[in-house]
Amino acid sequence: MVNKKKGTLFGKLVKRVEKDTEFLADLFRNREDRFKEEYKDYVKRKKVERRVSEKHKVKHYPTVGEIKKRPKPVEKIGGKEEKPVEAWLKTGVPGFDDLLEKGIPKGSAILVAGGAGSGKTIFCLQTLNYATRNGEKCLYISFEESERNLKRHMQDFSWNPDSLDKRGLLKIIRADAFNLARSIEALLAKAKGELEIELNEVLGFIPKNFKPDRIVLDSLSALAAAFTKGEETYRIYIEQLFRYFEKIGVTSFLISETEQLPTRFSETGVEEFLADGVIVLYNIRRGHIRENAIEILKLRGAKHQKRIVAMQITDKGIVVYPEQEIFGELEEK
Ligand SMILES: Nc1ncnc2c1ncn2[C@@H]1O[C@H](COP(=O)(O)OP(=O)(O)OP(=O)(O)O)[C@@H](O)[C@H]1O
Ligand SMILES: [Mg+2]
Numbered sequence: 110m111v112n113k114k115k116g117t118l119f120g121k122l123v124k125r126v127e128k129d130t131e132f133l134a135d136l137f138r139n140r141e142d143r144f145k146e147e148y149k150d151y152v153k154r155k156k157v158e159r160r161v162s163e164k165h166k167v168k169h170y171p172t173v174g175e176i177k178k179r180p181k182p183v184e185k186i187g188g189k190e191e192k193p194v195e196a197w198l199k200t201g202v203p204g205f206d207d208l209l210e211k212g213i214p215k216g217s218a219i220l221v222a223g224g225a226g227s228g229k230t231i232f233c234l235q236t237l238n239y240a241t242r243n244g245e246k247c248l249y250i251s252f253e254e255s256e257r258n259l260k261r262h263m264q265d266f267s268w269n270p271d272s273l274d275k276r277g278l279l280k281i282i283r284a285d286a287f288n289l290a291r292s293i294e295a296l297l298a299k300a301k302g303e304l305e306i307e308l309n310e311v312l313g314f315i316p317k318n319f320k321p322d323r324i325v326l327d328s329l330s331a332l333a334a335a336f337t338k339g340e341e342t343y344r345i346y347i348e349q350l351f352r353y354f355e356k357i358g359v360t361s362f363l364i365s366e367t368e369q370l371p372t373r374f375s376e377t378g379v380e381e382f383l384a385d386g387v388i389v390l391y392n393i394r395r396g397h398i399r400e401n402a403i404e405i406l407k408l409r410g411a412k413h414q415k416r417i418v419a420m421q422i423t424d425k426g427i428v429v430y431p432e433q434e435i436f437g438e439l440e441e442k
Contacts, residue, residue, distance in 0.1 A: 201239020204429030210412035218361045223390030224369035233325040233362045235426045238268045241278040245322035252286040252331035266426045284314035286335035328364035333376035351383040385409040402435045
């Protein structure tokens with residue numbers, strides 16, 4: 110039994126602990142809903158992360174030397190005709206657009222690949238935020254973070270998601286990758302995997318009366334992890350998705366979580382063939398410090414610089430330093 114006798118030092122301490130415990134209990138009760146939602150997010154995220162890291166086995170930050178040795182993606186895929194470029198788009202990420210001669214061809218499908226925490230989500234939110242300034246309609250589909258979290262990230266960078274939402278320029282939608290995968294698997298099983306999937310049925314997460322100019326899908330990796338009946342079903346779906354984006358002429362940014370030193374840039378490898386462009390974000394280890402870097406690995410139909418350059422995540426978002434070549438600078442030392 111605890112001695113709570115009034116006046117003793119120990120009694121006072123116990124009283125204090127009881128008070129503090131009560132205070133904490135109150136605090137938790139008041140914030141229960143928020144904690145619950147964030148905890149649910151966390152558990153789901155960990156599940157996806159586990160599946161991704163199991164696939165990649167080695168999880169470590171690459172050294173510059175390792176990056177130099179990693180393979181390049183295949184540039185071309187057969188069968189996709191080159192269309193004349195209708196317009197050139199800017200990402201609005203300071204410094205990044207300087208890596209491009211004219212911009213990104215409108216209607217391209219861009220894979221945004223990189224390791225955990227390399228800035229993929231911020232890069233995509235930033236380019237949508239920029240596009241809305243020119244009146245473009247933007248859609249962010251998240252299989253990972255909640256709408257609330259994503260809006261909070263935007264507010265951290267002084268962007269105003271609520272006003273963009275009200276003006277009909279930005280929609281952030283949280284979709285359930287597991288439900289989506291289940292319904293696609295069911296459809297394909299019914300069709301014995303031979304028929305083309307009815308796009309309307311599997312793209313239920315795209316709002317009916319919203320015709321976006323730019324779409325972000327965060328992430329293909331979370332979606333792939335939700336498929337349980339093998340890679341083939343996911344691959345069929347992905348092909349349909351790319352075809353659909355091409356048909357509606359939307360410019361898409363498809364996030365792909367890779368190991369820190371990617372040997373491939375997507376879950377199955379098929380995504381990087383289907384994509385018109387691949388942007389890679391890095392967390393590079395230099396001694397005991399990690400530095401961010403970015404690279405345009407490929408971009409069909411567009412001239413661009415082929416260098417890995419320094420990047421920083423600041424309070425205003427991502428800033429790219431196109432003149433600060435990571436390798437060049439190191440080699441000089
Ligand atoms: N306001 C800020 N200022 C500076 N750095 C920030 C700020 N906000 C976030 N960061 C950095 O950005 C990183 C996360 O970026 P982001 O969420 O875009 O990464 P990600 O590649 O999408 O990660 P994940 O694979 O976990 O989804 C954080 O780890 C942090 O280092
Ligand atoms: Mg992210």
